Amino acid sequence: MRVLITNDDGIRAPALPVLARCLADAGHEVLVAAPLEGYSGCGASIGSVSEGHRIRIHHVVLPGAEAIAAVAVDSPPAFIVLAAMQGRFGPAPEVVVSGPNSGLNLGPLVLHSGTLGAAVTAASNGLPGIALSTEKRPRFGYETASAFCARHLAAMIGAMGPVAALNINVPDLPAEQIAGVRQTRLAPRSLVGIVLLDDDAPIADQANQRLMRIELEHDHDRLLHRRWRSTIAGTDDTDAGAIVDGCISVTVVHGGLRHVDDRDLFAAWQPAH
Numbered sequence: 001m002r003v004l005i006t007n008d009d010g011i012r013a014p015a016l017p018v019l020a021r022c023l024a025d026a027g028h029e030v031l032v033a034a035p036l037e038g039y040s041g042c043g044a045s046i047g048s049v050s051e052g053h054r055i056r057i058h059h060v061v062l063p064g065a066e067a068i069a070a071v072a073v074d075s076p077p078a079f080i081v082l083a084a085m086q087g088r089f090g091p092a093p094e095v096v097v098s099g100p101n102s103g104l105n106l107g108p109l110v111l112h113s114g115t116l117g118a119a120v121t122a123a124s125n126g127l128p129g130i131a132l133s134t135e136k137r138p139r140f141g142y143e144t145a146s147a148f149c150a151r152h153l154a155a156m157i158g159a160m161g162p163v164a165a166l167n168i169n170v171p172d173l174p175a176e177q178i179a180g181v182r183q184t185r186l187a188p189r190s191l192v193g194i195v196l197l198d199d200d201a202p203i204a205d206q207a208n209q210r211l212m213r214i215e216l217e218h219d220h221d222r223l224l225h226r227r228w229r230s231t232i233a234g235t236d237d238t239d240a241g242a243i244v245d246g247c248i249s250v251t252v253v254h255g256g257l258r259h260v261d262d263r264d265l266f267a268a269w270q271p272a273h
């Protein structure tokens with residue numbers, strides 16, 4: 001298949017050549033098109049849209065995957081997907097694989113994920129989309145996620161419904177230590193948090209705020225988080241629960257804008273006749 005690989009960590013992300021090699025070795029025709037800079041947290045944004053706006057595109061060589069075509073695009077990953085589907089980087093892809101992301105995309109945080117945003121953009125336009133994520137600064141996660149995707153890509157596409165994307169989260173473990181694969185739902189809470197902290201160096205009279213991504217098991221609420229992890233371990237069918245148990249989480253995310261509730265919500269509000 002013709003596979004477009006993109007991400008929200010940028011063209012220099014170390015995960016890109018790992019995934020590209022895995023998919024190319026599996027016999028797929030691979031093109032890497034990733035943002036010139038990082039777009040983490042951009043969701044499905046396509047950036048500022050104005051007629052006549054020019055997009056910078058550079059052909060690049062990925063260290064470790066020199067034989068695989070790659071371009072850096074000065075735009076968010078969702079825009080790159082739309083451009084690729086129009087054939088702007090060569091023949092249009094048959095599937096989009098986004099990631100592997102440096103950082104898990106679980107629970108409510110998926111709303112802001114540029115990794116999933118690219119996959120959902122593909123799905124909403126009729127193209128299979130798969131988002132891969134693993135833990136922050138992983139030792140094994142890139143290789144494990146990439147090998148899993150390459151091995152099961154055809155099966156995953158065959159099992160996906162129309163306008164659906166897959167959000168796949170992979171523990172930072174060697175493949176042989178993965179405890180299993182679960183189809184999951186989104187957790188009500190992620191394993192990470194995004195917070196604003198006071199900066200120690202305010203400018204003039206303005207108090208600066210510093211954004212920080214907190215890995216909950218490593219920071220100030222470690223005890224609370226440990227209790228929560230122990231509560232859900234082995235009993236939870238969410239994406240976060242799968243990661244806690246050392247399993248790969250596969251969550252189906254709808255990529256369309258269809259109406260899913262057939263009830264007439266306004267019936268009770270109509271004037272009496």
